[in-house]
Amino acid sequence: MSQSLSVSASQEKGVASPTAMSDRWFSILLVVPAMLVILVFALLPLAYALDVSFRFADLTRGRIGDFVGLDNYRTVLHDSAFWSSVWVTLKFTLTAVTLEMVLGIAIAFLIHGATVGKGVIRSLMILPLATSAAVTGLFWRYLYDPQFGLINYFLGLIGLPEPNWLGDYTIALWSVILFDVWQWTPFVALIALAGLQALPKEPFEAAELDGASTFRVLRTLTFPMLKPVLFLVLVLRTIDSVRLYDAVAVLTRGGPGTVTETMTFYLYRTGLKLFRMDYASTMAIFFLYAMLVASLFALRPLLTQFSSRASEG
Amino acid sequence: MSFSQGWDTGFRVILLYVGVVFVWLGFIEPYFASQSMSVVIMNIVAFVISAAFVVRARSRFIAERQQAEAEVAALMQEDV
Numbered sequence: 585m586s587q588s589l590s591v592s593a594s595q596e597k598g599v600a601s602p603t604a605m606s607d608r609w610f611s612i613l614l615v616v617p618a619m620l621v622i623l624v625f626a627l628l629p630l631a632y633a634l635d636v637s638f639r640f641a642d643l644t645r646g647r648i649g650d651f652v653g654l655d656n657y658r659t660v661l662h663d664s665a666f667w668s669s670v671w672v673t674l675k676f677t678l679t680a681v682t683l684e685m686v687l688g689i690a691i692a693f694l695i696h697g698a699t700v701g702k703g704v705i706r707s708l709m710i711l712p713l714a715t716s717a718a719v720t721g722l723f724w725r726y727l728y729d730p731q732f733g734l735i736n737y738f739l740g741l742i743g744l745p746e747p748n749w750l751g752d753y754t755i756a757l758w759s760v761i762l763f764d765v766w767q768w769t770p771f772v773a774l775i776a777l778a779g780l781q782a783l784p785k786e787p788f789e790a791a792e793l794d795g796a797s798t799f800r801v802l803r804t805l806t807f808p809m810l811k812p813v814l815f816l817v818l819v820l821r822t823i824d825s826v827r828l829y830d831a832v833a834v835l836t837r838g839g840p841g842t843v844t845e846t847m848t849f850y851l852y853r854t855g856l857k858l859f860r861m862d863y864a865s866t867m868a869i870f871f872l873y874a875m876l877v878a879s880l881f882a883l884r885p886l887l888t889q890f891s892s893r894a895s896e897g
Numbered sequence: 898m899s900f901s902q903g904w905d906t907g908f909r910v911i912l913l914y915v916g917v918v919f920v921w922l923g924f925i926e927p928y929f930a931s932q933s934m935s936v937v938i939m940n941i942v943a944f945v946i947s948a949a950f951v952v953r954a955r956s957r958f959i960a961e962r963q964q965a966e967a968e969v970a971a972l973m974q975e976d977v
């Protein structure tokens with residue numbers, strides 16, 4: 585439409601101005617800065633990482649070395665520490681995301697049903713999200729401190745055992761999960777609450793008139809109508825949990841031993857502590873590949889839902 | 898095959914090829930005595946699987962197009 589407008593305008597003038605730019609070139613010009621940013625900050629580093637993953641690159645030797653073919657991939661795929669970090673990441677993601685979804689949805693229902701103080705609670709819930717995990721992680725490190733931490737202080741007051749939250753290998757991962765759940769449950773709750781508040785009232789009024797039980801209303805109306813929103817939150821939280829780095833870096837630095845070493849933290853340790861950029865790049869490529877495949881499967885139902893809605897509309 | 902279908906299929910073919918390489922290197926290559934022979938066979942297998950995927954995607958796109966054209970023709974006949 586804009587093209588036809590510009591054409592008719594130039595026709596009215598009779599002669600096109602030599603400095604006039606076509607809509608097509610103008611739209612390309614608008615996209616170019618974003619494309620340049622993506623090229624410089626995403627595609628070029630990706631191409632470089634891909635190149636390094638096929639070379640010998642021990643930075644303690646001072647340079648990127650010779651082409652070694654698929655050797656780095658062979659090493660990484662047979663590295664037990666790498667698979668252990670993958671397992672830790674999966675355990676963390678599954679547990680943290682499940683807890684966040686369950687608690688977040690429950691909190692959203694509670695707030696939705698509240699009659700007073702909704703605004704204050706919503707504002708308070710934004711606080712953990714508004715601060716970076718690096719900062720809140722430091723607070724939690726002090727809370728978890730076995731000698732001076734507030735958590736152990738209160739546990740001691742009521743006569744309960746005072747565990748070493750971040751130093752005990754049996755509970756260190758759970759401590760990181762607890763921190764993540766504290767930080768990200770409000771996100772799930774806020775999105776679910778927004779979804780709940782946007783639901784139409786008529787079906788619920790009809791169900792009430794028909795005498796449907798609360799459980800039946802939840803099962804047949806509320807959750808099916810909330811599904812797209814909840815699915816989106818689930819995908820976002822899963823992607824974010826899989827690339828967990830900051831909480832681990834601040835709270836445990838992968839320890840004790842390697843029980844809280846996630847994939848991204850292992851990648852960081854290999855590349856920037858052991859200076860094996862070849863293995864780190866290979867792991868990054870593998871990580872990217874896994875994320876691409878997972879997102880392809882995860883987003884398929886969402887895209888199908890959107891396209892069916894579009895065709896209905 | 899339209900540009901977007903080709904782009905999508907190309908992207909999936911790359912993922913499939915790389916996936917075959919990862920699975921091969923992780924699980925199948927240890928059973929080979931010669932690494933270079935393993936790489937050659939791996940590339941042949943990955944190429945065959947990717948080509949099969951492209952052929953299947955192409956036939957699916959053609960079938961979808963034919964179905965859409967048939968629907969449009971039926972609608973136009975209804976209008977007439």
